[in-house]
Amino acid sequence: MSTPRLTPETIAAINQQIDLVEIVAEHVVLRKSGANFRGACPFHQGSNATALSVNPSKQIYHCFSCGASGNGFQFLMKIGDRSFQEVAIDLARKHHIPLQTLEPEQNQELERQLTQRQQLYEVVGLAASFFHHALFATQGKAALSYLLEQRHLTLETIKRFQLGYAPAGWDTLYGYLVNQKRYGASLVEAAGLIVPRKSGGGYYDRFRDRLIIPIMDLQGKPIAFGGRALGDEQPKYLNSPETPLFHKGTVLFGLHLAREAIAKRDRAIVVEGYFDAIALHQAGFPEAIATMGVALQGEQVRQLLRYTESKRLILNFDGDQAGKNAAERAIAGFADLIYSGTVQLRVLTLPQGKDAAEFLQHHAQADYGKLADTAPLFLDWQINLALTGKNLDQADQFHQASEAIAQLLAKLPDHTLRSHYIHQAAQLLAQGSSHLALRLEQDLRRQLHHQIRRDRWPSRPPTSPTTALQLAETQLLQIYLHFSYYRQQIYELIEQQGISFSFEHHRQLWQMILDLLDQGSTSLEPSHPDQLVPQLQLACVEITDLALQLHHLLWLDENAKIALLRPALVIRAAIARIQLIMAEKRYHHWRNLWQATDLKHDSQLGYFYQSQIQAEKQQIFALQQQLEVNFIDLAREPDDQQDLAETDLSPALADSI
Numbered sequence: 001m002s003t004p005r006l007t008p009e010t011i012a013a014i015n016q017q018i019d020l021v022e023i024v025a026e027h028v029v030l031r032k033s034g035a036n037f038r039g040a041c042p043f044h045q046g047s048n049a050t051a052l053s054v055n056p057s058k059q060i061y062h063c064f065s066c067g068a069s070g071n072g073f074q075f076l077m078k079i080g081d082r083s084f085q086e087v088a089i090d091l092a093r094k095h096h097i098p099l100q101t102l103e104p105e106q107n108q109e110l111e112r113q114l115t116q117r118q119q120l121y122e123v124v125g126l127a128a129s130f131f132h133h134a135l136f137a138t139q140g141k142a143a144l145s146y147l148l149e150q151r152h153l154t155l156e157t158i159k160r161f162q163l164g165y166a167p168a169g170w171d172t173l174y175g176y177l178v179n180q181k182r183y184g185a186s187l188v189e190a191a192g193l194i195v196p197r198k199s200g201g202g203y204y205d206r207f208r209d210r211l212i213i214p215i216m217d218l219q220g221k222p223i224a225f226g227g228r229a230l231g232d233e234q235p236k237y238l239n240s241p242e243t244p245l246f247h248k249g250t251v252l253f254g255l256h257l258a259r260e261a262i263a264k265r266d267r268a269i270v271v272e273g274y275f276d277a278i279a280l281h282q283a284g285f286p287e288a289i290a291t292m293g294v295a296l297q298g299e300q301v302r303q304l305l306r307y308t309e310s311k312r313l314i315l316n317f318d319g320d321q322a323g324k325n326a327a328e329r330a331i332a333g334f335a336d337l338i339y340s341g342t343v344q345l346r347v348l349t350l351p352q353g354k355d356a357a358e359f360l361q362h363h364a365q366a367d368y369g370k371l372a373d374t375a376p377l378f379l380d381w382q383i384n385l386a387l388t389g390k391n392l393d394q395a396d397q398f399h400q401a402s403e404a405i406a407q408l409l410a411k412l413p414d415h416t417l418r419s420h421y422i423h424q425a426a427q428l429l430a431q432g433s434s435h436l437a438l439r440l441e442q443d444l445r446r447q448l449h450h451q452i453r454r455d456r457w458p459s460r461p462p463t464s465p466t467t468a469l470q471l472a473e474t475q476l477l478q479i480y481l482h483f484s485y486y487r488q489q490i491y492e493l494i495e496q497q498g499i500s501f502s503f504e505h506h507r508q509l510w511q512m513i514l515d516l517l518d519q520g521s522t523s524l525e526p527s528h529p530d531q532l533v534p535q536l537q538l539a540c541v542e543i544t545d546l547a548l549q550l551h552h553l554l555w556l557d558e559n560a561k562i563a564l565l566r567p568a569l570v571i572r573a574a575i576a577r578i579q580l581i582m583a584e585k586r587y588h589h590w591r592n593l594w595q596a597t598d599l600k601h602d603s604q605l606g607y608f609y610q611s612q613i614q615a616e617k618q619q620i621f622a623l624q625q626q627l628e629v630n631f632i633d634l635a636r637e638p639d640d641q642q643d644l645a646e647t648d649l650s651p652a653l654a655d656s657i
Contacts, residue, residue: 034495131164140165166207261286296330348375472577505549587616
């Protein structure tokens with residue numbers, strides 16, 4: 001039987017109750033930005049922490065990097081890979097909205113019917129409760145003793161992480177879930193809890209006589225388990241297989257408990273093992289999470305970046321050689337994020353090759369905290385690794401170390417940071433000789449300059465705006481920069497209308513402007529001494545790629561000056577053009593979804609898409625009318641005195657007209 005279809009009245013009631021900001025905030029750290037909220041988009045692998053814009057008044061979201069957009073229903077459907085009906089039923093239950101179906105006879109059936117995914121959550125949740133109860137039963141005495149006496153965990157920590165014990169029998173859990181709770185064996189197998197016998201038919205429990213560590217999703221629901229052997233059984237750690245609920249490369253152990261602390265403390269501590277993370281939580285470091293024994297993946301790092309504003313991660317793998325190798329492998333998975341400055345990565349290596357759990361058994365919380373606070377940055381750690389074990393008095397070893405360091409520094413796109421490390425590396429290689437240090441620094445700078453110039457200098461100069469959207473954003477920024485009289489108006493329009501720039505270099509420029517406003521280095525008042533453009537020009541000097549992209553904004557040519565001589569009208573037209581383009585994108589988005597919907601079997605979803613399509617069509621029509629009026633105004637002969645009277649240009653631009 002398919003999922004029952006809800007009445008339009010039920011869908012409308014759900015839509016009135018839900019809050020998009022609340023929904024998105026369960027998955028992404030949102031920060032207020034004018035009238036809207038901004039955060040990292042969970043639907044693509046970009047690292048822009050403000051790509052996703054959430055409009056609370058319109059109850060829509062939009063990502064300006066990947067184009068994902070929609071309302072609360074769409075967000076939950078996309079992030080959970082679920083149908084409209086599944087999402088609607090979950091929201092109705094959460095907000096205590098009575099469920100009514102298009103077929104009244106299905107109402108009672110709906111209350112007990114669950115999708116396979118919901119059933120899997122239920123089965124895994126029951127298994128977690130079963131394991132946790134078994135830990136405190138007679139059969140779990142040895143496992144509980146291990147946690148209390150060898151791991152030094154408190155009962156509060158054990159209950160907080162819902163630790164458990166899998167009894168030694170071959171089919172104990174099978175009997176509980178299949179024979180007692182009447183779940184189908186195929187469903188329990190799909191949850192990764194039982195394994196088919198190779199011969200003779202039937203199943204046996206995957207976890208037997210093992211300490212059980214539940215793995216939770218971001219909502220705190222159990223989705224899988226890690227099992228640690230209590231004796232010499234191999235493997236020492238056994239994890240659940242991949243299931244519809246559990247994918248190793250995307251899940252981080254303990255993140256459901258850690259994400260608030262990560263946001264509050266503005267950092268995440270990443271460890272390799274379950275018990276390292278658990279021990280850190282107990283010791284007062286609730287921002288700790290674990291990678292579950294696999295190399296840290298770029299997708300997992302991007303999850304963490306949603307919760308820390310400064311993007312600060314502390315990687316604390318085991319202090320032995322295997323731990324160092326694991327750290328290097330983990331770093332390789334997201335090196336691009338490190339070198340670009342997206343991640344502020346520090347590497348914490350504990351003394352005597354200990355892991356975090358072992359260290360905390362013999363040291364105070366403050367000792368670990370001090371090591372975490374002073375952990376070296378990734379590049380410092382890498383430079384130290386390049387020098388470790390090298391005799392710099394030997395020519396071949398000196399050459400190996402200097403080459404390794406040069407390769408590291410060449411990957412840094414930031415000029416200031418690169419200069420800092422060139423100086424530092426030269427000092428280390430010189431071993432106290434100031435004369436040699438100066439020469440080495442000059443050599444390193446020369447070598448890196450040629451390499452970077454060859455690798456990064458663009459083969460052709462930047463071109464002028466080529467699309468209507470790019471032109472509208474360009475003109476808006478040009479007027480803000482060079483016509484100070486209109487800065488307050490543009491700032492307020494961008495905030496009130498929830499406008500975000502679609503092009504990366506435009507977003508970077510606008511963020512630089514906002515930073516200068518926050519610092520008090522510029523103002524929205526036209527009477528304020530205008531140093532904004534020179535400040536931005538100076539800031540871009542050392543950022544070659546960005547300077548080239550922003551050249552036509554910071555230095556206006558004659559054509560741009562002429563095009564902007566009626567700024568009030570250009571602003572209205574640019575704002576309307578940006579809104580129109582975004583409305584058209586949303587219209588095509590909803591229309592494509594409607595066309596892909598099986599209206600015979602999912603008419604409700606079709607009606608919902610139609611309502612969104614009609615709303616966007618009305619918005620598009622209104623904006624088109626506004627643009628036609630603006631075009632007529634722009635086409636008339638300008639009244640030079642009136643137009644120039646309100647045009648308070650920057651001094652440099654005024655002199656050139």
